[in-house]
Amino acid sequence: MExxxxxVYVCWCGTNISKMVDVEDxxxxxxxxxxxxxxxxxxxxxxxxxxxxxxxxxxxHKLNRIVVSACSPRIHELTFxxxxxxxxxxxxxxxxxxxxxxxxWVHTSREDATKKAKALxxxxxxxxxxxxxxxxxFVEINPATLIIGGGISGISAALExxxxxxxxxLIEKTGQLGGFAAKIDxxxxxxxxxxxxxxxxxxxxxxxxxxxxxxxxQVEEMSGYYGNFTTKIKTEEDHEVELxxxxxxLAIGLSTFDPSVIENYKYGKIPDVITxxxxxxxxxSGKILxxxxxxxxxxxxxxxxxxxxxxxxxxxxxxxxKNALKYSNLIRAAIPDANxxxxxxxxxxxxxxxxxxxxxxxxxxxMFLMFDQKNGMPDIREASSDDNCKMVIEMDEKLSGERVxxxxxxxxxxxxxxxxxxxxxxxxxxGISMCGNQFFIERHPKLDPVAxxxxxxxxxxxxxxxxxxxxxxxxxxxxxxRILARINVGHVEVEAATAKVNEDICCGCQTCxxxxxxxxxxxxxxKQVSVVNEVLCKGCGTCCSACPNGAxxxxxxxxxxxxxxxxxxxxxxxQLQEGLL
Amino acid sequence: MATRVDPNFMQSLEKFGVKDWKGxxxxxxxxASCPLIEEEYQFPRKVIRQxxxxxxxxxxxxxxxxxxxxxxxxxxxxxxxxxPCELMRSIRRYQISAYDWTxxxxxxxxxxxxxxxxxxxxxxxxLILFAxxxxxxxxxWTNPTRFINEQxxxxxxxxxxxxxxxxxxxIIHYGDWIMAFVAGGLLxxxxxxxxxxxxxRDKSVQIPFYAYFTQLWKLIYHFATQPKLRKxxxxxxxxxxxxxxxxxxIMFVLIVGMLPRFQxxxxxxxxxxxxxxxxxxxxxxxxxxxxxxxxxxRKNKCKLKYSHFTDWHFIIMLILxxxxxxxxxxxxxxxxxxxxYFSYVIHLAILVPMIMIEVPFSKxxxxxxxxxxxxxxxxxxxxxxxxxxxxxxVFA
Numbered sequence: 023m024e025x026x027x028x029x030v031y032v033c034w035c036g037t038n039i040s041k042m043v044d045v046e047d048x049x050x051x052x053x054x055x056x057x058x059x060x061x062x063x064x065x066x067x068x069x070x071x072x073x074x075x076x077x078x079x080x081x082x083h084k085l086n087r088i089v090v091s092a093c094s095p096r097i098h099e100l101t102f103x104x105x106x107x108x109x110x111x112x113x114x115x116x117x118x119x120x121x122x123x124x125x126x127w128v129h130t131s132r133e134d135a136t137k138k139a140k141a142l143x144x145x146x147x148x149x150x151x152x153x154x155x156x157x158x159x160f161v162e163i164n165p166a167t168l169i170i171g172g173g174i175s176g177i178s179a180a181l182e183x184x185x186x187x188x189x190x191x192l193i194e195k196t197g198q199l200g201g202f203a204a205k206i207d208x209x210x211x212x213x214x215x216x217x218x219x220x221x222x223x224x225x226x227x228x229x230x231x232x233x234x235x236x237x238x239x240q241v242e243e244m245s246g247y248y249g250n251f252t253t254k255i256k257t258e259e260d261h262e263v264e265l266x267x268x269x270x271x272l273a274i275g276l277s278t279f280d281p282s283v284i285e286n287y288k289y290g291k292i293p294d295v296i297t298x299x300x301x302x303x304x305x306x307s308g309k310i311l312x313x314x315x316x317x318x319x320x321x322x323x324x325x326x327x328x329x330x331x332x333x334x335x336x337x338x339x340x341x342x343x344k345n346a347l348k349y350s351n352l353i354r355a356a357i358p359d360a361n362x363x364x365x366x367x368x369x370x371x372x373x374x375x376x377x378x379x380x381x382x383x384x385x386x387x388x389m390f391l392m393f394d395q396k397n398g399m400p401d402i403r404e405a406s407s408d409d410n411c412k413m414v415i416e417m418d419e420k421l422s423g424e425r426v427x428x429x430x431x432x433x434x435x436x437x438x439x440x441x442x443x444x445x446x447x448x449x450x451x452x453g454i455s456m457c458g459n460q461f462f463i464e465r466h467p468k469l470d471p472v473a474x475x476x477x478x479x480x481x482x483x484x485x486x487x488x489x490x491x492x493x494x495x496x497x498x499x500x501x502x503x504r505i506l507a508r509i510n511v512g513h514v515e516v517e518a519a520t521a522k523v524n525e526d527i528c529c530g531c532q533t534c535x536x537x538x539x540x541x542x543x544x545x546x547x548x549k550q551v552s553v554v555n556e557v558l559c560k561g562c563g564t565c566c567s568a569c570p571n572g573a574x575x576x577x578x579x580x581x582x583x584x585x586x587x588x589x590x591x592x593x594x595x596x597q598l599q600e601g602l603l
Numbered sequence: 604m605a606t607r608v609d610p611n612f613m614q615s616l617e618k619f620g621v622k623d624w625k626g627x628x629x630x631x632x633x634x635a636s637c638p639l640i641e642e643e644y645q646f647p648r649k650v651i652r653q654x655x656x657x658x659x660x661x662x663x664x665x666x667x668x669x670x671x672x673x674x675x676x677x678x679x680x681x682x683x684x685x686x687p688c689e690l691m692r693s694i695r696r697y698q699i700s701a702y703d704w705t706x707x708x709x710x711x712x713x714x715x716x717x718x719x720x721x722x723x724x725x726x727x728x729x730l731i732l733f734a735x736x737x738x739x740x741x742x743x744w745t746n747p748t749r750f751i752n753e754q755x756x757x758x759x760x761x762x763x764x765x766x767x768x769x770x771x772x773x774i775i776h777y778g779d780w781i782m783a784f785v786a787g788g789l790l791x792x793x794x795x796x797x798x799x800x801x802x803x804r805d806k807s808v809q810i811p812f813y814a815y816f817t818q819l820w821k822l823i824y825h826f827a828t829q830p831k832l833r834k835x836x837x838x839x840x841x842x843x844x845x846x847x848x849x850x851x852x853i854m855f856v857l858i859v860g861m862l863p864r865f866q867x868x869x870x871x872x873x874x875x876x877x878x879x880x881x882x883x884x885x886x887x888x889x890x891x892x893x894x895x896x897x898x899x900x901r902k903n904k905c906k907l908k909y910s911h912f913t914d915w916h917f918i919i920m921l922i923l924x925x926x927x928x929x930x931x932x933x934x935x936x937x938x939x940x941x942x943x944y945f946s947y948v949i950h951l952a953i954l955v956p957m958i959m960i961e962v963p964f965s966k967x968x969x970x971x972x973x974x975x976x977x978x979x980x981x982x983x984x985x986x987x988x989x990x991x992x993x994x995x996x997v998f999a
Contacts, residue, residue: 361610361611363610369628380628384627385625385626387613389656390628391656419656421629421648426608426656426658427605427607428607
């Protein structure tokens, strides 16, 4: 075995560390430890001259282990690993001691802080002796992509990928493409015809040589990992087909709230109380009529049906306000003398053109009445003969503080947008997370909005949260860009510090399989031992701590490494506080 | 009990001058910027809401509207250009027509034809009465010197044949009384109706009887000095209005109350009280009217920007009354009996219909409604204080 030669570098971080830790003293003391060849302090280790210092020392002193004592490894571990690589060392021959967040920023006694810094660095030095070289590993990426959901998001993503010449499998659970966008007439707020936007795209999908469409098909299970997924599906003709692909886009879209659970609104009991989705059918047919065929004189539109109400969904469905405004405009155009009422709880028409639509609508003699989600919500009842209308809605009007009644012949309920019913099953099959409202969760809400915690799986459109066509298309194309960039690279680097099974000790109890959050462990039936799929494993260590007989261990977090770190730390701290012993 | 909303009510209000109300989305900036709101009176937002929802009963009983003196701050701060200021004034016109039990007020505010017909009807009636009962003496033309007194002025009470100066004077005097009695009587009944709509109709409110007396000083104080106008607007406007108001009041007292001592045959020197008061009143009316007319043309001030036809009618009637009054004085001093007679008749033919239209039914009725609204508000406050209702947060 080669001689262990450790270099230790103590960072000042300007005055961040040096004002509370005597960094020069730390370096002096650590230099006396066994195996330490060189120990230095420097103003900014992460700067280019700081990194060069390490690289030159590695070459000059033939160092083969490096310890940097500076900030959190979350900030600069990768920086220094890169430096080691540049100097020809394996990047895992590196350990970081955090003396900024854990020491200088949180302590007030310079003397004690310096002692603690010494102990932490000594621990790191003790640990790094046991580090092993770990190799970077790559897997090939299958250039095909699976898209689940044939709505506007799925269609947009499919065309984008297919146009670049890559294979797309598009799976749709219903018998036709288009999703919700195909069920509406005009899109708000600019009143573009939705069929005119979406039908040419659907035609193109079916004619595209790189796209295979599976209608009336659902994905039941998924296996494989980033770059190499596999699924078996049953086609319309009852054929079983196995598909192989490298990336997945989930675009399963939305479903709508069932308003019959809200008793106030008598949905399903009074025939002319309809949902917004049903009203879209009226608009497509070109006739706004009551069930008895008469033209409604009073039309009431109730917002937030199932949204922003703690009894149903806390969240805002985002699209209903602007759609309700669209309805008012279309009703005003179709029935010029109709009395139109918008019963809202807050006007949240947001996005381009929506405030303008609200303004324009309010100038068309539409009465806006505000209700409270907690007290005095609208209550619909059938009118008596002297009411001069078919239904009466009673509510507490918030802006006037009055209890009012509103005549209505047709009531449109702006139903909330919900996650798809099968979303949960799909999330489990693919291994991605969901929020409490059954929407899929992105990897990072701000910085990584279309990726998920599972590599190679992307979420676009309303399955992530309610959203309209422009945002869905933007997400679809964002995911497409990510996928095409990866396909272009052709392979993907995977975590090197994975878990490893010692087959001699493994008894095949499968405890690790049941708890692995990434479904990375499977059972070798023949040998009756667990096998870690190194592509899926993230090296989280959950299995290592659960294994009853220590057969499975995480590389780079071995027992020896951790115990010697503790040893080194305790030894130094006891040595520094001898008086206590 | 729930009140039925009426989406078409605002349309019916448009005839009262409501413009651009549709933009209002109840942000409440108007209320926040108003210098005159108090905890008990919240406007304009709340009032606009009642109007938008068509809650007629609420509007008719709403006394808060009269606490607004139209400074225009709300219109300046309105982010949707809904012009809350003008909306308030228009709703006050609606309220005046609601207080008026005869229904004439509504006709006058919503139809220019109605107001003009009424004006000319009364004017012609006055002319006919003069032609039949008080025709000019033919000698006005043939022997004008007969009508000139020692000071060289026209003997104003002796221009009709066969009727003595004293008799003429008292015919006019009692005529004035009849006019004041009819106009005042109509106004008083309208004020009583206002009390009914704003105070007495709500049976749950019991006004303690003593409050009617203890709060009376507010009525007099606000009638006489308009302190709220002073708080709301620039001081100069308040001063102009004050001079105008005192001037007109003096003129009214001189003519209706003490005509026998004001309209005397003798031309007294300029420093006599009749002439001093007369000049003060005339100048007071003119110095206020001129900037108002200019402002209404230039639209440079929020309260003068939008002129309803009733505003113009009132101004024109006032100007014609004033001019004809000044002409009587000039012709009389110049010793021109014919011109004096005709300017006198024309003066009355304008003055009488103006009083009959404006005081009980139209714009000028604010002279009573404004101080009475403050009085009524004070009465309501007296009740509110006594009952100590639970504090309900009001979204203004």
